[in-house]
Amino acid sequence: MTGDHCVSDEASEFEYSIHWINDLLERVLEREADEYIVSTGKSISGSIPISFYRELIIADVIKRKLLEAGKKTRTLFVADDYDPVRSFPSSVSLSLDEWLGIPYSKVPDEFGCCESFGAHATNEFIKTFPEFGVSPEVVWQSKLYESGKMQEATRICLRNTETIREILIEYVARDFNDAQKADYLESMKNWFPASVFCPSCGRIQAGAKGEIVVNRITGYDPVTDKVSFSCPSCGHSDEVSLNELQVKLSWRIDWPAKWFVLNVTCEPAGKDHSVKGGSFDTGLEISRRVFGMEGPVKVPFEWVRIGGRDMSTSEGIVFSPKVWLSIAPPELYRYLMLTPPLERAIDLHPERIPDMVDEFDRFERTFYGLEDAPEEKMDLIRLLYPLCLNGEVSEKYVPKLPYKFAIITSQMEGILGFTTILERCEQVLKKQFGLNEISTEAKKLIPIRLNRARTWAQEFGSDRDKVEVPDSVREEIMDTITDNDRKFLTKFCEVLKGESLDDEELQSKVFETARAVGMKDKRAFVVLYRILISRKSGPRLGGFLNLLGNEWVLKRINSVL
RNA sequence: GGGCUCGUGGCGCAGCUAGGUAGCGCAGCAGGCUUUUAACCUGAUGGCCGCGGGUUCGAAUCCCGCCGAGCCCGCCA
Structure with a gap:
């Protein structure tokens, strides 16, 4: 901060903060809620890729900052396991014909360890929460519906079907041409915002991706509270009281209904949902006009991609949190999610993990003052570093192996x-x-x-x-060894047989020995590396030889003499 | 059709909101560390900041237009 230019209070409101987290916090705090509920949600059509952690981490840092500000707050993770099966990833052994249109919560777990297909995929993901430093309360969409918690919301929606139709027409058909618009208006005439799980066949829809026919409610009587439906899958049709049926709201309606039921204050949304006029905006409109609520603070964010491709379960490129943890620290992932602006796509390149870990290590050392950084950067580092951790900031720097x-x-x-x-x-x-x-x-x-x-x-x-130490020296390597090399090796063996030397001493001995037999030192190194790891260069030799141990090295050298 | 993001030395990016000498990481090059390197240090090389206009004394930065790359929405969820 320069002291010579004075900023008035009014002007300072327009100053840009050093990080989006601060702006976000401000927007959320404006809600002045008794308890701030930051929600997240994911459909469960298979294993959840690590890209979803961007949403969880955004929600998590909002929570952390709210707690810091002394507010009461919770994060939620809504597992949308009540959605019906539309397709299975190729790795799944279950028959699609058998389970199509059935909610994921009612499809069995092919591995036999969890309650359902949906539960398995979700649990697999939940297991990694502590390592990634997030702690949302898990809300199962299936339980939300089955326990009846959604029923009142559903009833409200059915009673406001006309309003919802208006909203959808306004938002969805906004950019349609005349023909499309006419079709859409026609299709909305008999449309209801909810679908029925057929009591006879258990399905909510017929047909797979692309040709879906939903078992939509065909009529609702607000006086008797009865709904009528006709199942496109088995043909069963009936008129039954709402509380005797399993009914699920359509996606665009389901979301605001959950906001209403869970009293959500804020929700990050991927760009597919947060597009202007998309499902989030429609949801906000429904919140206002149907539920009489403001709706949550919208936090749009871009997707995380891997190697320039989207992480989609169906394409089979599942980069799971587990895979990440097998190669890199979770703190690095948080760091990568928190550093760029929310509206920027993040492309992960696994082949660059070593560089990225180095960068994070450096970032960490800078936080502890072990590395120089311009003072204006320090504010950002002090803000960001604690948010990258999955636990408390350690008082002293914990050294990391490069x-x-x-x-x-x-x-x-x-x-x-x-x-x-x-x-x-x-x-x-x-x-x-x-x-x-x-x-x-x-x-x-x-x-x-x-x-x-x-x-x-x-x-x-x-x-x-990939550094390999072959079991024995390869034939083609043997062929490259000259008599002069053998002279050097023989002499070097004497060094190894002598008293044990430290890395640096041993290093010097390589040079000394080479000179003693009139060999170029460069050659000496090449020969040794070839014998040890079949290439002409490698890790610093003094340390490496000690690592391997004199005995082992002697045996190795003797095998080529 | 609607919307978003990106385009800066070989690669990955920062800088743009409040215009004023173009920076960082990695790779590469040269040198150093008693000569090795995939560790560390130093140095040099390398960029018409996508293109074209405009505003300005001055534009990577602001405005307009264009081009290119990618993604999302538009039936369901």
Whole structure:
């Protein structure tokens, strides 16, 4: 802040904040609610991809800031498991014909461990909440309906069918041409905002994606509270009292009804819903005119993509939270979600995880003042860093093993064993951060990072990232070794047989030995790397040789002599 | 048809809201660390800031138009 220019109180209102979180908080606080309910929701047509965490994290930071401001608040996660099956991802073994049109909450779990197909997919996701630092209350849409909590909302909607029709015509048909508009108006004449789960066949609709015929209510009598319907799936038709039927509101109506029932103050919405005149806006209109409520604060956000493609379950590119956790820290994911503006698409590139982890580590060290940063950036870092964590900010910096070092080292586990590797990593940490002792917190993180780095190298790394130590020296490598090389190797064996040296001493010995036999030092390194890992360069040799152990290296060298 | 976002050195991005010397990370290059590197440090190279107008003393930044890339909505959810 420059002190010489004075900003009046009025003008300061128009100052831009350093981050969207602050603007968002302000907008939400304007509601002056007794309790702020920040809701999120997801349809459950299969495994939930990590992209959905953008919504949960946005909701979570709103909650965190509200709590900080001393407000009462909760976040919700509404699992829309009452939606009927329209299609299955290719990996699913269930028969689509059998379950089409049945709610996901009534389709069995093919793995047999959860209550239903919907519950399985949802539970799998919920399990990762603590690691990603979110803690919403889980609301099952199926239970919301089955427990009767939605029934009054449904009744209100049926009684206001005419108003809802008007709203839909206004919003949906806004940009239609005359012919489309005429069709739409015609179709809305006998339209009702809810559908019936047929008491005879249990379906809410017939036909798969593209050719859906919904078992829509065909009439409602507000005096008798009876609804009539005709099932397109089995042909059953009837007129039954509303509270004796299982009825579900249409999507565009279901959403505002949930806002009403759950008293939602704020809800982030992906761009598919938040498009101008889209389902969110329609919902707000319904909130106002049908439920007499203001409706939640809309928080539009763009999608998270992976490698330039959308994460869709149907395409089979499911990048699940579990996969993320197997290669990168959850804090990094939060960081990536919180840094860019909400309206910006985020494209994840798994192959760039090492760089991104490095960046986050640097960001963290900057927070702790271990790295320089311009003061104007510090405000943002102080705001953002705590929001990236899944727990409390530690008082002291917990040193992290460099990810790129972990990539190489973790792949040595096969030949060295985990214990040796851990010891080596602790040494590196001590050296890098100038420590005498490593805290237990830091120690705990080492194996986690090693595992992630190894998995990353295997699953997403290029050939360059994969370091292998073959069981024996390959034939083609043998052929490249000259007599002069053997002279060097023989002499170097004497070094290895001698007293144990530290990394740097051993490093120097490579040079000394090379010179002693009149070999170019460059060649000495190439030869050793070839024998060890079949390529001409690799990790810093002194440390690497010690990592492998003199005994092992001696045996290896002897095998080519 | 309606809407959103993006277009800045090889790649990924910041800067744009309050116009004034074009920055960062990664890769690449050169050098250093008693000579290795995928660690670390230093340095140099590299950009008509998509194109064309306008406003201005001055535009990556503001305004208008265009081009290109991508996505969403438009039946259901």
